[in-house]
Amino acid sequence: MQEKRTPWYKNAVFYEVSARAYFDSNGDGIGDIKGVTMKLDYIKQLGVDCIWLLPIFPSPLVDDGYDISDYYNIHPDLGSIADFRELIEETHQRGMRIIADLVVNHTSDQCEWFKQAEADENSPYRDYYVWSDSDQRYADARIIFVDTETSNWSWSEKAQKYYWHRFYACQPDLNYDNPAVREEMKNIMRFWLDMGIDGFRADAVPYLIEREGTNCENLPETHAYLKEMRKLIDEEYPDCILLAEANQWPQDLRPYFANGDEFHMAFQFPLMPRIFKALAKSDCSPIIEILNMTPEIPDACQWCTFLRNHDELTLEMVTEEDRQFLWNFYAPVKRMRQNLGIRRRLAPLLDGEPRKIELLNAILFSLPGSPIIYYGDEIGMGDNIYLEDRDGVRTPMQWTDGKNAGFSNAGEDSLYLPVIKSDQFSYTKINVAAQLEDPHSLFHHIRHLLEIRKQNPVWAEGSYEITYNEEYPALLTIKRTDGTNTIVTFHNLSDKTIPIELSMTGFAERKLVDLVQGTDLKESKLELSPYSYLWLIEQ
Ligand code: GLC
Ligand code: CA
Numbered sequence: 001m002q003e004k005r006t007p008w009y010k011n012a013v014f015y016e017v018s019a020r021a022y023f024d025s026n027g028d029g030i031g032d033i034k035g036v037t038m039k040l041d042y043i044k045q046l047g048v049d050c051i052w053l054l055p056i057f058p059s060p061l062v063d064d065g066y067d068i069s070d071y072y073n074i075h076p077d078l079g080s081i082a083d084f085r086e087l088i089e090e091t092h093q094r095g096m097r098i099i100a101d102l103v104v105n106h107t108s109d110q111c112e113w114f115k116q117a118e119a120d121e122n123s124p125y126r127d128y129y130v131w132s133d134s135d136q137r138y139a140d141a142r143i144i145f146v147d148t149e150t151s152n153w154s155w156s157e158k159a160q161k162y163y164w165h166r167f168y169a170c171q172p173d174l175n176y177d178n179p180a181v182r183e184e185m186k187n188i189m190r191f192w193l194d195m196g197i198d199g200f201r202a203d204a205v206p207y208l209i210e211r212e213g214t215n216c217e218n219l220p221e222t223h224a225y226l227k228e229m230r231k232l233i234d235e236e237y238p239d240c241i242l243l244a245e246a247n248q249w250p251q252d253l254r255p256y257f258a259n260g261d262e263f264h265m266a267f268q269f270p271l272m273p274r275i276f277k278a279l280a281k282s283d284c285s286p287i288i289e290i291l292n293m294t295p296e297i298p299d300a301c302q303w304c305t306f307l308r309n310h311d312e313l314t315l316e317m318v319t320e321e322d323r324q325f326l327w328n329f330y331a332p333v334k335r336m337r338q339n340l341g342i343r344r345r346l347a348p349l350l351d352g353e354p355r356k357i358e359l360l361n362a363i364l365f366s367l368p369g370s371p372i373i374y375y376g377d378e379i380g381m382g383d384n385i386y387l388e389d390r391d392g393v394r395t396p397m398q399w400t401d402g403k404n405a406g407f408s409n410a411g412e413d414s415l416y417l418p419v420i421k422s423d424q425f426s427y428t429k430i431n432v433a434a435q436l437e438d439p440h441s442l443f444h445h446i447r448h449l450l451e452i453r454k455q456n457p458v459w460a461e462g463s464y465e466i467t468y469n470e471e472y473p474a475l476l477t478i479k480r481t482d483g484t485n486t487i488v489t490f491h492n493l494s495d496k497t498i499p500i501e502l503s504m505t506g507f508a509e510r511k512l513v514d515l516v517q518g519t520d521l522k523e524s525k526l527e528l529s530p531y532s533y534l535w536l537i538e539q
Helices: 033-038 040-046 081-093 112-119 179-193 220-234 251-254 272-280 285-293 318-332 352-365 430-437 444-457
Strands: 014-017 051-053 097-103 152-156 161-164 198-203 241-244 265-267 302-306 370-374 461-466 475-481 488-490 498-501 512-514 525-528 533-538
Touching: 014 040, 033 040, 033 081, 040 081, 040 444, 051 430, 081 097, 097 179, 097 251, 179 198, 179 220, 179 525, 198 220, 220 241, 220 251, 220 444, 251 285, 272 285, 272 302, 272 318, 285 461, 352 488, 352 533, 444 533
Parallel strands: 014 051, 014 370, 051 097, 097 198, 198 241, 241 265, 265 302, 302 370
Antiparallel strands: 152 161, 461 475, 475 488, 488 533, 498 525, 512 533
């Protein structure tokens, strides 16, 4: 009998990197691809298996690179195709993988295709986009960037028509009813996969196709095209993955896995805000409720779980009541709010409290799914809410307490964004060099947890069971088991000590080992101090 092989992404640790923000190799004030290559040993040391690189393509940068003007090239600020090849090679040499962004839904209005489409109604590119004489079509589609956009239609003077866009007006949607567009996007996939990348994080996938009378999200026609993309991967690039960015409720998110023939992975969007709610309420029921609402996924698929990313902490998929609660709790200052979310990083959201930051990471690593860490969050970087758009969570990585946080040799004024200098989160205190030296730093803490995760494949394949304790709602207990191994993790979401009786947790009378301390557990009655956690394995 052939042995069942666990696909690599089922227990991989992902790390989200912005080349612009990571390290500036040539002193022009802008991080670049070579800079990422120079820092690969650091990324490897953290325990990362796969890097997700934010968009690196030519772009006018109105949406930080998600407005692409040339899909077959690299943004000159960031380097060259040769640099990118080198990054891929060096990543692979260290036993890691790398995926890139595939911005499927829209281009920049500065893309040659859109320019030609606007200028000439007979251009083959005209039909690359979605045009209308009226701005009243598809009226049931919501607006996503509510802070800046008032309609999903914008008027083109040149074309004398409206064009459709789900994001900024400068990001016209591609027309997936056009076979030429469907082929073009596949060629773009091949272009980058041939270079050696290991797959894509596919951007904004629910919105590919529009139909009158629907909300134009998650349509069957959209799923049909996504399956074509998957087919290409299976046939031409097996072992590469597609990771879906679909910010949807669980019942609408599940179809992106289909029968294991659409996405390999999808971000676990519904779970994320509920982890923050559970902490704020000292009650783990929001986490349990959403997981109970989340349908099973096919065996070869996996969730990608996260706490933060490069966007605002989205509150689109929570009730109005929860949104108000989470805004009031985590974004008391108006400037912290953006669209239907919160533009803050993990550490400031948790008041920079190490035990809360460690706790949330421990929960993330215990729940089903492969976790992803946003660059800088592994050292507890701060943010700057006074910068525009989402720039406040995209500031330079803090390497040292020296000039420009060790990010760049350029003059301070030429940095693409200022480094974080505010008291608590200043780079003079929070930086990689300091944390590498301190064995008790957040970096080493997270590195250690990831190492434990990796040594115990039960986290990849095991089933999970979460128990709610009526007496202690703040106690989140997660049991993972694969028949051979059982791991139980306890997390205290409150500022009160919680007693734990191991005999009452359904844990067998076997030897228990504290995974984090690496010590045998002698007592069966324990105390979990405020915001602490305990990971146990049965041996
Ligand atoms: C995704 C990206 C976000 C971008 C949007 C439009 O949601 O994560 O940064 O603004 O797509 O491309
Ligand atoms: Ca540079």
